[in-house]
Structure formats: structure tokens, C-alpha cells
Amino acid sequence: MNTPRWTGRQPPFRDPALAAIWARLDSGGRLDAADGLALFRTEDLPGLGWMARTVRRRLHGDAVTFVRNQVVNPSNVCTLRCGFCRFSVDADDPEAYDLEPEEIVTLLPGDVNEVHVVGGLHPERDWEYYLEVVALIRDRLPAATIKAWTAVEIVHFAKRFGIDEADVLGRLREAGLDMLPGGGAEIFAERVRRQLCPGKPDAERWLAVHRTAHGQGIPSNATMLYGHIETSEERVDHLLRLRGLQDETGGFRSFIPLPFQPGGSDLVERRTPPTDDLRTIAASRLLLDNIPTIKAYWVMTGETVAATAQHFGADDMEGTLGGERIAHAAEAETPAALTPNRLSRLITTAGWTPVERDGRHRVVDVRSDGPVLGMIPFLNSEPFHWNLDSGGFRLIPMAPRRMGQLAGQGVVDAGILSLMDLFDLEDRFRPLDYGIAVRHRARSVFLLSAREPRHLDGRQIGVTEETSTSVCLMRLLLARQHGCRPVLARVPAARHGRQLLSRFDALLVIGDRALTTAGHYARQFPFRLDLAEAWHDLTGLPFVFARWAVRRTLAEDLQRGLEAGLDQALRRYDTSDATRAERHGRRLGLAPEKVREYLDGFNYRFGDAERSAIERFRTMYGETIGDERERP
Secondary structure: OOOOOOOOOOOOOOOHHHHHHHHHHHOOOOOOHHHHHHHHHOOOHHHHHHHHHHHHHHHHOOEEEEEOEEEEOOEOEOOOOOOOOOOOEOOOOOOOOEOOHHHHHHOOOOOOOEEEEOOOOOOOOOHHHHHHHHHHHHHHOOOOEEEEOOHHHHHHHHHHHOOOHHHHHHHHHHHOOOEEOOOOOOOOOHHHHHHHOOOOOOHHHHHHHHHHHHHOOOOEEEEEEEOOOOOHHHHHHHHHHHHHHHHHHOOEEEEEEEEOOOOOOOOOOOOOOHHHHHHHHHHHHHHOOOOOEEEOOHHHHOHHHHHHHHHHOOOEEEEOOEOOOHHHHOOOOOOOOOOHHHHHHHHHHOOOEEEEEOOOOOEEEEOOOOOEEEEOOOHHHHHHHOOOOOOOOEEEEOOHHHHHHHHHOOOOOEEEEEHHHHHHHOOOEEEEEEEEEEOOOOOOEEEEEOOOHHHOOOOEEEEEOOOOHHHHHHHHHHHHHHOOOOEEEEEOHHHOOHHHHOOOOEEEEEHHHHHHHHHHHOOOOOEEEEHHHHHHHHHOOOEEEEEEEEEOOOOHHHHHHHHHHHHHHHHHOOOOOHHHHHHHHHHHOOOHHHHHHHHHOEEEEOOHHHHHHHHHHHHHHHHHOOOOOOOO
16 A cells, blocks of 8 residues: 655645635645634544645655653552542552562563653652662663653652752753653643642643753653543644744654543543544644654554554654553553554554654664655755655655665665765765755854864764764864864764763754754853854865765666656745745744745755865865774
């Protein structure tokens, strides 16, 4: 079964309101509360699904991601009694349990990439317990993402132990915490919270915790519990408040709509129908234009609905979810866990390409039944990807460094390969005269340093995990201009907190992260070097960061089709489009004119200057650094 392709032809909407909404969305506009209500009330479910599917394909191509993860619920003892919860009990209840940190570690399989920790508000545990849980998990699984403690639990820790919430988050992060889960949001409407969860922090407190976490470099998820006593207006309000915080911080990584599980409660007679699940997923995708990932949580929706939801705007199936207790305590009628193969089959049967990711949303494996085209999910690549006719390829987003690795393994068949990776793969990949080159300043490839670059010899530089060519360009410039040979160490993108980075003398950041966060480190790293500008000052040439290439053994019609598609994509894309610039500005926290200025700085079609720059870089790197490829 082939994934539905976007052809540019919209369906005959049965609801005129959807046609008007799509016209605004397709031009880069943003939906408001009235539009949100129209999405939740329309009877044109196929039209709604088409819109959401088209938007998700522009963002994520053909990929549906999942992660190998383990859920840990350390205790079901909780001081709250929320109206929808069937998990929490009192300490003297026969069903009560408490896990010690050492017991928790024994539950963790060695092959998981993410650990999700959430429990109740325990009345007796001390502060050191929670730090020890995180620290022992970090020791057991040093590479896994630790996603632990909801905003409700963070508020509980602060009150119980007399610690400021910001300090709670900072100390957990130092113990090994990577991100916060999105639980505890329920519905933000005060009317609903008074009836459902009167003991929980209000909406403003929940949002404030996530705002503080984002400010410390701790990303998080967001949720919405629906299908109980809330109204459509309250759903829309909830989504727009999440969108507002994301405009402010950019820290939400994903949104997970959670259908209410009645589980014997008297709130509703039965679970909301699958059509409501699909509608909610679709409306969320269209309203939350600044949150990258929408998850279909199979534990609560069921496997079939979660797979179908990928056609309604979702792009992630969550994960294997071994050990989940809370939803199943509410009588969720789903398996206790799913295997990666089972998830892959569900995704493939639904017509998409299964992509295994880690907890930081980096591609681990692609299970494709056709040729794969790698997409770089950075703003500087959008002119190629926005309306690229895939021409028989499966479009999969991935960071530049991972694309080079998967191309070398035979998984990726075409893409904008990082220049250093392409040098290694030229015998297998044919370069095209398209790519990402900068005439002068890149504005998104920075060496941020605590001292002047000439004083970095032997000093430690933190290098973001997305980059390949930028590392080598930095090494070349430091060696050529300053005689410096620094020590490089990889820094996980999710862990760019100031305290973590205090051990580095400098930091290399690229892509959208550099656009949005470089200024945050001005006090710690007052010296800033734009690598492309430094290269231009040295050589007078543009710098080529990446170049399109296609596997030489692919059928010639696929190769020709890709070249034609790239040419057409560039002809259709207008970097000066004000509405598009405003949309990206909201997503990245930049003024629209800065977005246009940024995109206008790139060359996407290569001529003599770009080809000369490629060979000059290859020669200079060989003369200065040699054959060494130091990529930590």
C-alpha cells in the first residue's frame, strides 16, 4: 500500500468553512479560536483529515516514528483523588506499592532509548529519593533519554521540600533528567478542573513549570485529556494556550491528545468514539502550527485508531511502552506493550514508512520498502522540501550527520548530504548542482566561545550532534588562522543547559537551534564566530555546507525525476513571501524580516563559485588537517 501523496489538488470540501480555512493555511496563515471551533464541529471528516494529512506530510514526509521505551510508575500512592484516576491509592491500601530506586533499575531493559517516569504525589518520600531515581537510571542507561516527573509532581516537590521550582528542575537536570512528560495538563478550563482534579495546580501553574523548564534548556511534551465533561470551546482554548507558550519558548517537542478512559467512573457512560479521536488529532495538527510532533497514543486510542490517525495529522506512534500502568488501571483495552516489529507492521499496513527514533527524536532506523530521500528538518532546507514532488522516493526527515551515516549504510538513497559525508561517498553517490551554500554569513553556524578563538588550543569544545561538515570547517579555521587544535566532545541537543555546558570553553551550534538559542549563551560565551563568514574572509568564496546527491545504482528515471523535482521546487518557492516568513518567525521566535534575510543569504543552485569552493575546502582541509576525520 502506497502512502497518499500530496498532489496540490484539494478535495471537494463538503463544508465551505473548511475550504476557507484551507485557503488560509495553504498560504501560511494561522488559525484562530473560531477556526478551531469549526474544525471540531464540522461533519466533513474526510476534508478535515485531508488538510491535516497534507500539513503533516509537509513537515514529516512519509515517516511515522516510534521509540523503544519503558514506562516506570514508582508508586501508586498519591495524596490526590482526581475524578478520572483509577491508579492512585492511599498508603494503607492493599493495592499500594512503592519501588525503591534499585528496584526501578532492575525493570529497565538494556535496549530502550527512552525511560518515562511518572507516579503519584507521595506523602512520605524525601527529596533525595527522586534525585536518586534519575541518577541511577542515568548510570544504567547513559545514552537513553530520561523523561521524568510531570509539572504536577514538580510543584509537589517544590512545596513539600521548600525548594524553588526552578531549583527543583535544575537539580533534576544535573542528576540526569533530559525532559518533562506532558501529563497533568488535563483540560485547562477552571470549570473542568474544579470537578475533575481540584487538588492539582491550575493551568497557569502547569504552564509556568513548563516555561521554567524550557528556559533551562529542558524540553517537554504537552497533553490534553478529552472526551469527558469538556466542551469544544474548552478544547480549543486548551490548544491555543499551549500554542501561546510554544510561541514564547519553543520548548514543546510533541503534543499527545489523550482520550478519557471511563474505567468505571460516573463522568461519562462510554469512551468517546474513534471519529472524535481522529477529529481531535486533526484539529490539533492544524491549530498547533508550532509544535513539531503530534502523537497518537495507542494505549488509549487502540492500535487501529492510532495507525489510522497518521492519516489525520499524527506523525508518531509513541513507543513500545513496556510497563505502562496508569491507563491500564483505568481499564484501557490495549496490550501491556508492543514490540518494534508490531509497531512497524501497523505503520506499514497504514501506508507509511516506519522510522525508529530515540528519545530525542533522532532517527535510529528506517524500515522502508522503497528508495529513501532524506530531508533536513531545518529552515534553510525548506525551499527544497516544501512542495517537493517525491517522485517515487520515501521522504524521511533526519539530521545531516545521521543522513550521512544512513547513506553509508545503504538506507538513504538521496538527500542533501553534508559535504564531508559526500566526500566519503562519492564512489556511491552522484552529486547534483543543488545544495546549501552561503555567500557570506550563515547566521546559523556559530562557534560560541568563552575566550577568543586564538586561545582555544587544547580547550574543550562542545559539538552538537546534528553536524558533520561544520565540525571540520571549525577545525580548519582554528588550525589555519590560529594554530589551535581543540578537544571535541558531543553534546546531546536536548541537554544544552547552562550548568551542563559550564565544562566547555566553547560550543558549536548549527541550524534552527543556532538561529533561536545562540543569543541565550551570550554571557557564558561572549565571543561569536560565524564560520561561513570566517571562511569567506579567508578565501573570498561562498561556503558549501551540503550538496544534493543520489545513489548511482538507482534507476535513471528516479535520478532524472529528482533533479527535475528540485528545479521545480525552487521555482515555486518564494523566499520573500511575507505570510510564510511570519509563520516561520512564530515558530522560531524571529521577526519575519529576519527570516527573509536569512533565507535570502543562501545559494541553492550551484555554479562555478560553489564548485570552486567545494574543491578549495577539500584541498585546504587535506593540507591543514590531513585525512583525519575527528567527529566525536
